[in-house]
Amino acid sequence: MSRASITKAHSKIQELSWEPTFITPVEKYPTDYTFEKAPKKDPLKQVLRSYFPMEEEKDNRVFGAMDGAIRGNMFRQVEQRWMEWQKLFLSIIPFPEISAARAMPLAINAVPNPEVHNGLAIQMIDEVRHSTIQMNLKRLYMNHYIDPAGFDITEKGFANCYAGTIGRQFGEGFITGDAITAANVYLTIVAETAFTNVLFVAMPGEAAANGDYLLPTVFHSVQSDESRHISNGYSIILMALADERNRELLERDLRYAWWNNHCVVDAAIGTFIEYGTKDRRKDRESYAESWRRWIYDDYYRSYLVPLEKYGLTVPHDLVEESWNRIWNKGYVHEVAQFFATGWFANYWRIDAMDDTDFEWFEHKYPGWYDKYGTWWERYSDLSKKNGHNPIAFEPELSNYEYPHRCWSCMVPCLIREDTVMDEVDGQVRTYCSETCHWTDAVAFRPEYKGRPTPSMGKLSGAREWETLHHGNDLADIMQTLGYVRDDGKTLIPQPHLDLDPSKMWTLDECKGITLNSPNVILNGMSPAERDAHMAKYKAGGPAGRPAPEAVPA
Amino acid sequence: MAEDTIQKPAKVRSVPITHFTDSEAGAKEFPSSRSRSYNYFEPAKRRASVYEDVTVDVQPDPERHLTQGWVYAFADGTSGYPKEWTQLKSSDWHEFRDPNEEWNMTIFRNAANTVRQVAQSLANAKAAGSYAGWSRSWAQIVERHVSAWAHVEHGLGLHVYTPSQRDAPTNMINNALAVGAVHKLRFAQDLILYNLELTELIEGFDGSAHVDVFQNDPIWQKTRETVEQITGTRDWAEQFFVTAVIFEPLVGELFRSGFVMQAAAPQGDFVTPTLMGAGESDCAREQKGARALFSMLTQDPEFGAANKAVMEGWLEKWTPRCLEAGRQLQPIWSQVSEKVVRFDDSLARSFARMNDLLNDIDITAPKEITA
Numbered sequence: 001m002s003r004a005s006i007t008k009a010h011s012k013i014q015e016l017s018w019e020p021t022f023i024t025p026v027e028k029y030p031t032d033y034t035f036e037k038a039p040k041k042d043p044l045k046q047v048l049r050s051y052f053p054m055e056e057e058k059d060n061r062v063f064g065a066m067d068g069a070i071r072g073n074m075f076r077q078v079e080q081r082w083m084e085w086q087k088l089f090l091s092i093i094p095f096p097e098i099s100a101a102r103a104m105p106l107a108i109n110a111v112p113n114p115e116v117h118n119g120l121a122i123q124m125i126d127e128v129r130h131s132t133i134q135m136n137l138k139r140l141y142m143n144h145y146i147d148p149a150g151f152d153i154t155e156k157g158f159a160n161c162y163a164g165t166i167g168r169q170f171g172e173g174f175i176t177g178d179a180i181t182a183a184n185v186y187l188t189i190v191a192e193t194a195f196t197n198v199l200f201v202a203m204p205g206e207a208a209a210n211g212d213y214l215l216p217t218v219f220h221s222v223q224s225d226e227s228r229h230i231s232n233g234y235s236i237i238l239m240a241l242a243d244e245r246n247r248e249l250l251e252r253d254l255r256y257a258w259w260n261n262h263c264v265v266d267a268a269i270g271t272f273i274e275y276g277t278k279d280r281r282k283d284r285e286s287y288a289e290s291w292r293r294w295i296y297d298d299y300y301r302s303y304l305v306p307l308e309k310y311g312l313t314v315p316h317d318l319v320e321e322s323w324n325r326i327w328n329k330g331y332v333h334e335v336a337q338f339f340a341t342g343w344f345a346n347y348w349r350i351d352a353m354d355d356t357d358f359e360w361f362e363h364k365y366p367g368w369y370d371k372y373g374t375w376w377e378r379y380s381d382l383s384k385k386n387g388h389n390p391i392a393f394e395p396e397l398s399n400y401e402y403p404h405r406c407w408s409c410m411v412p413c414l415i416r417e418d419t420v421m422d423e424v425d426g427q428v429r430t431y432c433s434e435t436c437h438w439t440d441a442v443a444f445r446p447e448y449k450g451r452p453t454p455s456m457g458k459l460s461g462a463r464e465w466e467t468l469h470h471g472n473d474l475a476d477i478m479q480t481l482g483y484v485r486d487d488g489k490t491l492i493p494q495p496h497l498d499l500d501p502s503k504m505w506t507l508d509e510c511k512g513i514t515l516n517s518p519n520v521i522l523n524g525m526s527p528a529e530r531d532a533h534m535a536k537y538k539a540g541g542p543a544g545r546p547a548p549e550a551v552p553a
Numbered sequence: 554m555a556e557d558t559i560q561k562p563a564k565v566r567s568v569p570i571t572h573f574t575d576s577e578a579g580a581k582e583f584p585s586s587r588s589r590s591y592n593y594f595e596p597a598k599r600r601a602s603v604y605e606d607v608t609v610d611v612q613p614d615p616e617r618h619l620t621q622g623w624v625y626a627f628a629d630g631t632s633g634y635p636k637e638w639t640q641l642k643s644s645d646w647h648e649f650r651d652p653n654e655e656w657n658m659t660i661f662r663n664a665a666n667t668v669r670q671v672a673q674s675l676a677n678a679k680a681a682g683s684y685a686g687w688s689r690s691w692a693q694i695v696e697r698h699v700s701a702w703a704h705v706e707h708g709l710g711l712h713v714y715t716p717s718q719r720d721a722p723t724n725m726i727n728n729a730l731a732v733g734a735v736h737k738l739r740f741a742q743d744l745i746l747y748n749l750e751l752t753e754l755i756e757g758f759d760g761s762a763h764v765d766v767f768q769n770d771p772i773w774q775k776t777r778e779t780v781e782q783i784t785g786t787r788d789w790a791e792q793f794f795v796t797a798v799i800f801e802p803l804v805g806e807l808f809r810s811g812f813v814m815q816a817a818a819p820q821g822d823f824v825t826p827t828l829m830g831a832g833e834s835d836c837a838r839e840q841k842g843a844r845a846l847f848s849m850l851t852q853d854p855e856f857g858a859a860n861k862a863v864m865e866g867w868l869e870k871w872t873p874r875c876l877e878a879g880r881q882l883q884p885i886w887s888q889v890s891e892k893v894v895r896f897d898d899s900l901a902r903s904f905a906r907m908n909d910l911l912n913d914i915d916i917t918a919p920k921e922i923t924a
Binding site for chain 2: 022025030073083118122143454489
């Protein structure tokens, strides 16, 4: 269709909507935002008669590449270090995609603008496409990659693993709570507009560098739909900004959404890119460099800051602090180290870093080796079965203190000095940062800055994986969760990539180890003990190193 | 010396170094090296279909593998996909499989085929100058009533199927409903863009008449009222049941198949039935899904009887409304110059279709359609 006929067609389909006169529309998904004064903004001119053939063509290209990858034996050259992390990534990502589809009626219900409704409905089916195309990619990996274990339990693993909980926010956050908080600010304004850049552009680049050209094929196809979604979000936020009463809510939601996305996405994608790659060419971007380009420059400076002129309060301090955490506080390195510490409760294998990796990290992040090098050497040593426990249960050998969980973002409190402890809702909780504390104690509450916010959601669920399994034997946990291979004893996760059965860890090495929850132990302490414990915890790090014993109270 | 002959130092290209990793399936034998199927759900048949593989359990559930529960809740404490969002109950909602097995390949392939079919018909009609042979009375029916129908499809697509795909408790149900939504929306757009084309090709064709007809013509007010009432229903299963099982036979099929597709050909119109046929075909796919879902619920070992009672209550409430809406369309049958079908015959066909559906679902048909 020509541009002129698309414009004419798009204008014509606006005739389809009408204002009901026989009923009052049911308010299915509540919001505290108001849109009475919203101007009509046209987000994109898409009609379904041109949309479907376009998407079919994109699908055909993806399926063609899949056939080519199988015929060309792509798996002869994929790096196992990389593919193993896909067991986690591809277990998480179809859920946020399908959640985005489910989020569309929240936005449609809240925003009184038929022109936006059309774009949102198209986004809905885009997201169904993304979810199923990604599941199908994973299915291909399971069928053709050397080690299918972990792919074979994928959605179960996602639903019961400590890392899945972290990832699930990037999905549940789209569909629950205040409709605009969830489906517009969290999903479209921040997750899609900012963080899909590292998810669907930077990460596929890394996949290609590790011999996997299918992930880029699928994810670039997905990303090509995102620009339309970004347009939907932009249109709605401009409408929200037109009403003065929304300003405080937008400020709140942008702070929450930015920070949570940073905590969750940078943790996961940063780890996949930095620690899942074997390509250590120094002229390639590190995650920090990608972040600076895609998120700081392209999103923050080019998209978010210009919205200030419409009255949006941009969380400059949080953007700068995110960068500070990535660049100066080692956020991604701390997370990768934690994932590797927790290898025993994963459904993928984690390769140790070696001298080539050390050299690259030192080049990209000067001072890296002094902080993390020794620990990775110990990880490598302890990856070999030799009568010792998994590294998480060898704190003295590893010089690593298992971390507290952040109640809000559920990534552990890894930058130890930033940890916040507070009693909220009758429970002593820990938070990775002041902003995550604010998220739970202030933002997700029925009142904000003295105004009622009855539609705002709540943080819920058994939020700490360790608490759920506190006091249980590790072998029992692994069996219950299904992280055991088909011989009934070898573990799916391994702290190395060696597939020699005699070198693979089994339930035997897990028996007799008790998993404890730091939070349960913390709540069992007296207030004075807790304060002393937290002071010592905060004095620890980097790289999870416990503080020396003599710490002033 | 020409510039292009100056020797420049060769630029070193940075490319990944390919390693032979031998990471193909079958390269080694070790525990689980042959575990090449998703093992966390029971397929409906012996082997899982691609549809099942890409759909089942993507939306987790605390009753299956979601050990930590949902991590966000609404203000009232409900979270995830609350089962209380419908009166119907199931011992296992996850048992439902979409008989159409929709996933991205089928969704876009089928829809794109429909788009091509419609586009080719329109192009042929335009090239053949076929609209010139239409009578004024038929052109007015398309202008007023066929075009008014686009609103119905749009309303059901955007305000019934779209929210329902947020509300149902499993990914298999929700994906099927999402596909139903875009079928309806595409059909609505097809009709209204057809209206645009006719406005340009038929002299005197009033492209905006449908708005007033749908808003004010008494023929359409009961239909509009019924559609609005369905969109204003909170229970997603009730919305889907009423739409697919009651409204579609008594109003949708009555108008589309019972009138337009019968009456168009003698008027020299081969295009409108093509569009209507595409919509009818999509509607039949959604009804196939409705049959599977609602019969699963009537046969539920624990809740079957209670579900039947709820559905029969919905029939009691909605059948008279839909029937009245359908009956109010009757004057349209008289507006064509050549009568090829009687309203009563069309209605009898709708009753038969609805009876078939109810029979498959195993609930008692209401007296209005059995008398």
